[in-house]
Amino acid sequence: MLANQTPTSISHRELYEQDFCLWVEQAVQLLSENRLSELDRENLIEEIGDMGRSEKLSLESNLEIVLMHLLKYQYQSEKRTNSWRYTIIEHRQRIHKAFRNSPSLKRHFVEEFDNCYIAARELAATETGLDIQLFPPESPFTPDQVLDKTYLPA
Template structure:
């Protein structure tokens, strides 16, 4: 750790988050477990998991919305849509490489994300919600397939 003095208080987490991170890493590296602020460390680790899941759902909704727009507004297809589809597929694939267990979560939340994406696509396109089928018109695997584009 650098030469900055570490306050001798249990509220370093509240005073200086970045310094708390550095101090916590230092304590872990030195196996000084008794000085860890376990409640804050647990909170941060749980938060990391929630953040990964939130990012997955967000990327999936954006991807699904653009696949719906691509399918139901063929006259408006653009390179921007293609790029967005590519980018969000990549983000999801990278998340699965880093955390393979998120693939299970992906299948678990797929339907919910699709229902949100339907509504978002309706709002963005101005098309009635009924245009977008209640059941997804492409499979969970096709959604991630870089070669798949709905007709």
């Protein structure tokens, strides 16, 4: 079957298991044609929910990376590299892009900030080989500092 052909003998629900991309294309078509009775609503609801979760997990991952590198930058000043600064800039840009695309993620950023710091603290200790107790139990950086494109610890 060619990529632009839609199987006529298979239901939208069955297509989900066989060809996800084609399932998405068909979902868009069915929705645009208001053919709701043919739509695989159960999987569509799940996929839409997963999209939101995926965006949140991506935000958390980027935040953890920024926090980890800020910790390394502050507590291993003798080992600072352009690579660390690059990583901080790159992941800040990803966070800002996520906020532009989904402003509601700012609320999630604030809600998960402390949890992300705890994870970043563990990662920083592991990566640096420093005792985790060297890093403060609560973030020495504010959410505003983390988002500030020019902020780097002294």
